[in-house]
Amino acid sequence: MRLRTMGAVCATCAVAVPSSTAVAQSPSAPPSVKAAAANPPGDLRSGAKQQLINRNMFLSKRLGRVKRDKLTLRERQRRRSALQSHTLPELRRSTRRVAKKIRRERAKRDHGGAPNVAIPGALRSIAACESNGNPRAISASGMYRGKYQFSRSTWRSVGGSGDPARASETEQDRRAAILYRTGGPGHWPVCSRR
Numbered sequence: 001m002r003l004r005t006m007g008a009v010c011a012t013c014a015v016a017v018p019s020s021t022a023v024a025q026s027p028s029a030p031p032s033v034k035a036a037a038a039n040p041p042g043d044l045r046s047g048a049k050q051q052l053i054n055r056n057m058f059l060s061k062r063l064g065r066v067k068r069d070k071l072t073l074r075e076r077q078r079r080r081s082a083l084q085s086h087t088l089p090e091l092r093r094s095t096r097r098v099a100k101k102i103r104r105e106r107a108k109r110d111h112g113g114a115p116n117v118a119i120p121g122a123l124r125s126i127a128a129c130e131s132n133g134n135p136r137a138i139s140a141s142g143m144y145r146g147k148y149q150f151s152r153s154t155w156r157s158v159g160g161s162g163d164p165a166r167a168s169e170t171e172q173d174r175r176a177a178i179l180y181r182t183g184g185p186g187h188w189p190v191c192s193r194r
Contacts (some may be wrong), residue, residue, distance in 0.1 A: 045088070052091040053083045059098040066105045068166065119177050122185060135169040148176040161190030
């Protein structure tokens with residue numbers, strides 16, 4: 001079965017090659033026809049390149065969703081046109097890099113970018129006092145954010161990035177556990193006395 005298919009493909013190639021060579025060697029043919037004949041639209045190289053570009057774009061969109069920073073239409077168009085100029089090996093490397101970034105971002109999100117830390121029971125009462133346990137809570141002044149009402153500087157000091165109120169509840173719990181472990185309940189002076 002496989003030999004028959006290969007024979008059919010080879011016979012097709014043998015028939016197609018002379019006609020495309022004749023078009024490419026024709027002195028009266030315009031340059032666009034010569035280029036098209038030398039690299040027909042159905043050849044394997046252009047198909048593989050298009051498939052890699054599509055894969056790279058798919059992964060880039062997924063990376064944007066994972067980072068909570070979606071690509072705009074204009075950014076996607078720019079990226080696609082930039083990928084057109086890449087060679088196949090460059091496209092493969094670029095696609096692998098994007099996939100690696102996705103895995104890294106997911107690991108950060110899933111594990112909070114910090115080691116797994118036990119959440120002390122005292123933190124539950126602190127969260128209830130600070131924000132009624134709401135991970136999206138923001139103080140009236142806007143300075144304190146999230147379930148444990150982190151300031152941005154405190155959030156960064158325990159390894160957080162971005163807005164604490166936009167981070168997952170698990171990540172906020174882990175960051176609060178790290179803060180609690182380093183300084184005890186003193187980081188929440190009002191709620192730790194209750």
